[in-house]
Amino acid sequence: MTAVAPAAARREGRRLVDRLARLGLGARGVVYLLVAWISARIALQHSGQEADRQGAMQQIAHNTPGKVVLLVMAVGFFGYAAWRVVQAVSGFPDSDGAKEWGKRAISGGRAALYLAFAYSAARTALSGESGSGSDRTSKRATAGVLAHSGGRWLVVVAGVAFVVAGIVLAVRGVMRKFESHLDTGRMSEGTQAVVAGLGVAGQTARGVIFAVIGGFLIDAAVSYDPHKARGLDGALRALGDATAGRLLLALVALGLACFGAYSLAESRYRRT
DSSP states (O other): OTTHHHHHHHHHHHHHHHHHHHHHHHHHHHHHHHHHHHHHHHHHHOOOSOOSHHHHHHHHTTSHHHHHHHHHHHHHHHHHHHHHHHHHHHOOTTOOHHHHHHHHHHHHHHHHHHHHHHHHHHHHHHHSOOOSOHHHHHHHHHHHHHTSTTHHHHHHHHHHHHHHHHHHHHHHHHTTGGGGGBOGGGSOHHHHHHHHHHHHHHHHHHHHHHHHHHHHHHHHHHHTOGGGOOOHHHHHHHHHHSTTHHHHHHHHHHHHHHHHHHHHHHHHHBOO
């Protein structure tokens, strides 16, 4: 009896983390769908609304039901972070050596990121303040790093890391690597095809955005001008200002909407 109780408690704990992780994936999907909608408005109407997570949360928090939704999303983001903490601590049975420790580090980083998202969503719901937008945060952080000796090289490294991450995201998306995390056995052939298409388009769009942000960081370091750094909102607006920018931004907005829809599908079919 004493041995059964702890085992049952662990199973219940895993179920709870699984449900919270899926809620977090769903919350991520909602945010990306809203960012995509704001991006489309920028492309079609030159909207001044921030096309990033802060702008999306402000859009939700316009009324009391929206604030309740934000609180639920905050719980979801916290649950996603808890899931990643469990991964970072318990490890990955299918990996070993440096590869496993690399995966643990990535999971730990994602946990910290989603804890920040949870705090931001709760703060917006309770106080109406979502904090600084991605553009202001990026410029402020870049200015702080550039002020130190060797800071320029650190910003260059960060920019290169964003570009490489963007390329990796796009390549993994095109190669459909994300499907290894999905329980495709529970999907019909049609559902699998739709989810795969959403994943390819969504991951490719995210890759483009990451690479653009990295390019602006490198430019800020080379010119020693932190105002050239861009966050998600600035990167999307820069795409819109390019040649044939409206069409390009509309395509990226469509890709981000695909990633939002993919995240909603992932909340159901992800292996946790």
